[in-house]
Every structure is written in structure tokens, then in C-alpha cells.
Amino acid sequence: MKYTQLDIAPTISSLLGFEIPDKDGITIKEIEAYCADKNTDQILLIIVDGIGAALYKKLDGALAQLQALSDDGLFFEIHSLPPRITTPNIGTILTGYAPEHHRLYEVADTFYTPVRSILEIASDNGIKSGIVIELLGAKAMLNRVDLAIGVENLHGIIDYDRRITDLALKAFSLEGIRLLMIHLRAIDNCAHHYAKTWDDFTFSARTIDENFERICRCLCRPTLILVTSDHPIHVEKWAHLEDNNADVPLIASYVNVATRPKKGKNGSRLLG
Numbered sequence: 001m002k003y004t005q006l007d008i009a010p011t012i013s014s015l016l017g018f019e020i021p022d023k024d025g026i027t028i029k030e031i032e033a034y035c036a037d038k039n040t041d042q043i044l045l046i047i048v049d050g051i052g053a054a055l056y057k058k059l060d061g062a063l064a065q066l067q068a069l070s071d072d073g074l075f076f077e078i079h080s081l082p083p084r085i086t087t088p089n090i091g092t093i094l095t096g097y098a099p100e101h102h103r104l105y106e107v108a109d110t111f112y113t114p115v116r117s118i119l120e121i122a123s124d125n126g127i128k129s130g131i132v133i134e135l136l137g138a139k140a141m142l143n144r145v146d147l148a149i150g151v152e153n154l155h156g157i158i159d160y161d162r163r164i165t166d167l168a169l170k171a172f173s174l175e176g177i178r179l180l181m182i183h184l185r186a187i188d189n190c191a192h193h194y195a196k197t198w199d200d201f202t203f204s205a206r207t208i209d210e211n212f213e214r215i216c217r218c219l220c221r222p223t224l225i226l227v228t229s230d231h232p233i234h235v236e237k238w239a240h241l242e243d244n245n246a247d248v249p250l251i252a253s254y255v256n257v258a259t260r261p262k263k264g265k266n267g268s269r270l271l272g
Contacts, residue, residue: 003028004079005089008045008228008250009096009118015040015224016179018125020118023096031252034074035224038254042172042223044215045181047090048208050188052232053077053247055201062205065212066251069225073253080248084231086188093228094118094181110140119145122179129179132167137183147175157189158207165211173220184208191235201241216255227251 006025013020014027015035056063081092081099091097091104094117099105102115119129123145130147131138138150149167153160161184171177190204215225229248233239 002079003076003250005081005092005228005248006096006098007078008093008226012043012045012118012179012226013096013121015043016122016125016127018121018127020096020121024098024101025096028076030074030076031226034252035254038224039222040224041178042221043179044168044172044219044223044225045093045179046212046215046225046227047093047181047183048187048227048229049086049183049185050191050231050233051229051248052080052242052245053249054243054245055187055233055241056229056249058241059202059205062202063209063212065209065216066227069212069216069227069253069255070249070251073225073251076250076252077247078228078250080229080231080246084234084246086230089230090183091115091117093230107136107140110137116144119179119181127179128175128177130171130175130177130181132164132171132180132182134183147171147177157186161186161208161211165214169215169218172223184211188233191233191238195235195238201238219255219257222254222256225251225253225255227253 007028010020010023010025011028011031014032087107088099088105091102095102095115104110104113119131122129128146130145131141132149135150135152138148141148151160151163164182168180168182171180186204186207190200228250232242
């Protein structure tokens with residue numbers, strides 16, 4: 001069965017034991033089955049901006065830790081919905097509603113919408129939830145979730161992603177958050193602003209993969225990690241890297257704190 005971005009939020013709600021009203025998406029049964037004998041008390045949803053399924057496969061070793069998570073868990077190619085732009089597509093991922101229903105086309109729309117995300121519904125059900133994202137997005141979520149942390153891009157996108165990761169780990173360890181969403185942007189930022197050769201993409205991917213390695217190494221409790229993307233590359237110069245494919249990856253992997261990363265062939269850290 002072909003899944004879409006609509007199906008991520010309903011799957012999370014099913015794992016946490018509550019329903020999204022009038023949702024457009026469905027539950028991904030394979031993830032339910034994968035988690036049936038596991039502790040899903042803590043869930044981390046990571047949205048890697050601007051990486052389609054085709055680009056994910058081409059990056060190969062540059063995403064060694066992420067691909068180790070995939071090998072250890074489940075991998076899907078899911079369809080990304082139009083307009084394939086960051087805000088509406090993250091809206092779809094977080095609500096389980098199509099853009100014409102959630103109508104979150106700009107970050108400012110989040111301040112006024114009556115549509116509730118999976119994070120807000122979880123919080124309403126007594127499940128502590130949080131978000132670590134860019135500053136304006138976090139401001140829009142204040143008083144709607146248990147923890148909303150905004151990060152400014154003051155020292156470059158690599159530093160930004162690193163701080164997002166640091167704060168995510170602190171949110172789990174210090175705040176007792178059970179459902180957390182974070183947004184890593186280095187690959188999309190590369191495509192938009194400085195990519196000149198393929199090496200620029202592999203460099204950006206490796207910086208993101210270092211954050212995945214730290215997450216796997218530093219989580220204090222067993223965690224279900226869900227990794228996806230908002231959209232494939234939509235910068236015209238680099239769109240050919242996606243092979244005219246509108247799919248994005250979805251990875252579901254369970255990280256047990258008793259399991260420690262080990263080194264792969266090229267010295268990168270892999271989940272053991």
C-alpha cells in the first residue's frame with residue numbers, strides 16, 4: 001500500500017492511544033506491528049527539510065547513521081502532497097489533514113488556526129509534547145504544547161541544526177517530554193543558498209547525520225524515532241537529483257538505550 005504524509009500523525013496518535021478527529025490520513029499498520037512489542041512511551045519525530053526519496057538513496061554513505069536506523073527498523077517511500085513547500089507540508093505531517101483542510105500555508109497561519117496538531121492533541125490528553133524549531137514557529141506554538149523552543153540561525157545552518165539537536169536531547173532528559181518534533185534544515189539550506197557541486201550536498205548530509213549519531217548515543221530512554229521530510233528538492237537547478245519523484249522517505253526505528261552505536265566501515269558511527 002502506498003502511504004502519504006497524511007498518515008504520519010494518525011500513526012502517532014494510534015501508538016499513543018488517542019484519535020485525531022475527522023483526519024484525512026490512515027494508520028500505517030506496519031509501524032503499529034513493528035511497535036507492538038516495544039515501549040513507545042517516548043517518540044521523536046524528525047523532519048529533515050528538502051530531501052526526497054531519490055536524493056536520500058543517492059546520499060548513501062553520507063547518511064550512514066540514518067541508514068543504519070532504517071536497516072534496523074522500517075523504511076517507506078511515502079508521497080508528498082502539493083504544494084511541496086515547507087510550512088504546508090509540515091502542517092500535513094503534524095495534523096493528518098490535507099492542506100486544503102488545515103490551510104497552514106505560512107507560519108503566520110499557525111497563530112490563528114483552529115486546527116490542532118498531533119502535538120496539541122497529545123498535550124490535551126495528558127501526554128507531554130514539545131517542538132524545537134525556528135523562532136517564529138515556536139512562538140506560534142507557545143501555550144499550545146507543553147514545551148516550544150525557538151532557535152535562531154545566528155551562526156550558520158550547521159550550528160542551528162546542532163543546537164536544535166542539543167535542545168531536543170535536553171527536552172527529553174530534563175522536561176519529561178514524551179512526544180517531540182524537531183526540524184533539521186542543512187540540506188534544504190544548501191540547495192537554496194550555496195550548493196555548487198554534489199560535494200556540497202554530501203557535506204550538508206554528513207552534518208545532519210552527525211546529529212542523528214548524537215541522538216542515538218545520548219537518548220536516556222527507549223525511543224521510537226520517526227524520520228521524514230517535508231518535500232523533495234524544489235530548487236529548479238537541483239530538482240533533477242530527485243528523478244522526477246515526489247516521494248519522501250519515512251523511517252521508523254526503535255532506539256534502546258542499552259544498544260550503543262558502533263563504527264561502520266568508514267569510521268562513521270552506526271547503530272548496533
